[in-house]
Amino acid sequence: MIAIGLEGSANKLGVGIIYHPERNKNSSKPAPPAQILSNIRHTYVSPPGEGFLPKDTALHHRAHVTDLVRRCLKEAKLTIDDVNCVCYTKGPGMGAPLQSVAIAARTLSLLWDKPLVGVNHCIGHIEMGREITGATNPVVLYVSGGNTQVIAYSTQRYRIFGETLDIAVGNCLDRFARTLNISNDPAPGYNIEQLAKSGKVLLDLPYAVKGMDCSFSGILARVDEYAAQMYAGKLVDPTTGAPITPEDLCFSLQETVFSMLVEITERAMAHVGSNQVLIVGGVGCNERVQEMMGIMARSRGGSVYATDERFCIDNGIMIAHAGLLAHATGFETELKDSTCTQRFRTDDVFIAWRDD
Known part of the structure; x- marks a missing residue:
């Protein structure tokens, strides 16, 4: 299974592609590690003494998302046909940047005819941390x-x-x-x-x-x-x-x-x-x-x-990873539900891929 993930909840725009080897549920051996095929990020940097405004951050994301997707596919040496699902940050985060990335993910899903998976930003961080460090x-x-x-x-x-x-x-x-x-x-x-x-x-x-x-x-x-x-x-x-x-x-x-x-x-x-x-x-x-x-x-x-x-810093690969974990359990985000929200609690998410 291969997923592309889009993250843009704040001033970092990230796109990443991850590969999950097939996991044998009948085996007592640990699941094989995920493989990171590409992980690219572009940051909106505001002038010293200023924060980043939602409207300016959203403009930045819209201006760079297409290029980052192209670069990710090229770096991973993949075509659109190789991708199994499109994952994006559903929330929490800043409203306007979230909307920009949600629209981009929805567009890719429709253009490529691929399932869409909305991901909780916090869960993305946790699951990526567990995958990279091996913390149990x-x-x-x-x-x-x-x-x-x-x-x-x-x-x-x-x-x-x-x-x-x-x-x-x-x-x-x-x-x-x-x-x-x-x-x-x-x-x-x-x-x-x-x-x-x-x-x-x-x-x-x-x-x-x-x-x-x-x-x-x-x-x-x-x-x-x-x-x-x-x-x-x-x-x-x-x-x-x-x-x-x-x-x-x-x-x-x-x-x-x-x-x-x-x-x-x-x-x-x-x-x-x-x-x-x-x-x-x-x-x-x-x-x-x-x-x-x-x-x-x-x-x-x-x-x-x-x-x-x-x-650690916001990235697309964490969204791809958490989205693929959810997608492997049968989860998909319907087009009518492919929205975003600034408030999405960590404990709102049912962790179907863990039963330990």
Whole structure:
């Protein structure tokens, strides 16, 4: 089975093609791994100090989707006849970019006479992470620009144990990058991470863990206040009297929000009795959150699984993979239902391909 996947829920437009070898249900051997035939991404980058508007992002996706599909097929050395189904991100995400990709997928489905499969963006991240890392039944920390959730699998659903109560952790980092007016290329969160590596001073910021949930808007407001004081020359290290730098602010922000995420993830591990953590989503590429999570997991005799930027950051191959898993169980999205939605909960999806 071969699927092409289209992802465009935010500013990344991704197209990928994946091949699933035939799985012998009567065999006790592990299923053969999926093969990634192509995985291409094109990012809409807004000017420094600005976010990406839905209308501009949608224009970007519409302008590049045809070229990416052609390049994917060429790189995979396939023709249209080789493709078994067309998968696309149904949600969650930004409305206008989602619509652009849904229309493109619907068009390909009609032109090629191939089944259409709508995929939950979050499930795509989880299943791609499991496939790449080999994690069997981990607690999942899903952290990105639009989502922050702690998840564990049970009885054919991915259950949400904790999540953000306001903005996502990635959105918090991205918005502070705008405050500092740093570049959005290749990504604002990545540039925050690089600055944080040179930070020396840990400033006091709100630590907002509420049960199993987190809140990031208050932390962002406080660090924005610090930035204003810094630019006015009124913020100094309380110990040495040295001026506080942007690097110090980035370091303080990361240490605080990542500590919160480690705490709620550890609590979920204790609850479900798991010793594995799988980090997925764009923020999952951050080396510091991986390091902090690793310290916690090793103290519990466990381990951390994560992928690199090819699979952490939004991509088409994760949509193709999750879509093909669903399609193999007989699932298809009818043309009349081939819409998209900005709100599509992770635990809304019935995981028919898992029965463990």
